[in-house]
Amino acid sequence: MSKDIQQDAQKGERIAKFMARAGLCSRREAERWIEKGRVQVNGQKLTSPACVVTDKDEVIVDGKKIGAAQDTRLFMFHKTTGVITSNKDPEGRPTIFDRLPDNIPRLVTVGRLDMNTEGLLLLTNDGELSRYLELPATGWKRKYRVRVHGRVDDKKLAILKKGLTHEGVRYKPIIAELESQNGTNSWLSVTLTEGKNREVRRAMDAVGLTVNRLIRVSYGPFNLGNMPKNAIEEVKPSVMKQQIPAYFKSGKSG
Numbered sequence: 001m002s003k004d005i006q007q008d009a010q011k012g013e014r015i016a017k018f019m020a021r022a023g024l025c026s027r028r029e030a031e032r033w034i035e036k037g038r039v040q041v042n043g044q045k046l047t048s049p050a051c052v053v054t055d056k057d058e059v060i061v062d063g064k065k066i067g068a069a070q071d072t073r074l075f076m077f078h079k080t081t082g083v084i085t086s087n088k089d090p091e092g093r094p095t096i097f098d099r100l101p102d103n104i105p106r107l108v109t110v111g112r113l114d115m116n117t118e119g120l121l122l123l124t125n126d127g128e129l130s131r132y133l134e135l136p137a138t139g140w141k142r143k144y145r146v147r148v149h150g151r152v153d154d155k156k157l158a159i160l161k162k163g164l165t166h167e168g169v170r171y172k173p174i175i176a177e178l179e180s181q182n183g184t185n186s187w188l189s190v191t192l193t194e195g196k197n198r199e200v201r202r203a204m205d206a207v208g209l210t211v212n213r214l215i216r217v218s219y220g221p222f223n224l225g226n227m228p229k230n231a232i233e234e235v236k237p238s239v240m241k242q243q244i245p246a247y248f249k250s251g252k253s254g
Helices: 003-011 015-021 027-035 127-134 154-162 199-206 237-243 245-249
Strands: 039-041 059-061 064-066 074-079 118-124 142-149 164-166 169-171 175-182 185-192 210-219 232-234
Touching (some): 118 127, 142 199, 164 199, 169 199
Parallel strands (some): 118 210
Antiparallel strands (some): 074 118, 074 232, 142 210
8 A cells, every 4th residue: 555545544534535546436426325325434324425534444335345445556458349338237238347357456447438339448446537537638539440331521521520519419529530441331540539428429420420340449548559358457557657647646546
């Protein structure tokens, strides 16, 4: 455990931050869980997030005891199609967590990839870091290789580059470049910074293109590279701090 976390454990920290650093969720989500009565501290159900805890307190969430926060860790995972980005699925479909080794700690995802999207997914044991990396304010680019059905032309690419509104949702500029074309199918290289729900599929639909394969190849400075499918790799702490300096300097991590 790092010196910063040891100091926090001694002086105490807000319950929402404690839960986030334990890898359960973001602080905002923790506050919602508390409002729903899902959190107990030392045998008493919390009704407000205005609670400070230390590593000596017993924190129970959904009937399970939560241990003290560990050092922040970040992982890269090569998601395949046919699995969902969720801890559990009411329909019983496989999730990404079914694909992880048993020795991997409790993790939360940085954003989501839908069931039929493959490629790079980041995971962390720090819910606050997850929330931070999802924000468009980080300026991180998400890059995809996209196979589409339909005629690709300069006019459609220009519409995407300008930004558009589709079914009442406004999408910021999307940079799409034609890689190759074979009959009615084309491969595009697509870059965006916002990452709204199903953004690539919906934006392509808006210009008359149907996505039939979607692969995320990078998220910010982290790249899929030649990672095998279903493989998970931990980002070295030195690399993580080098690539996300603002988060660690802000004190959010400790």
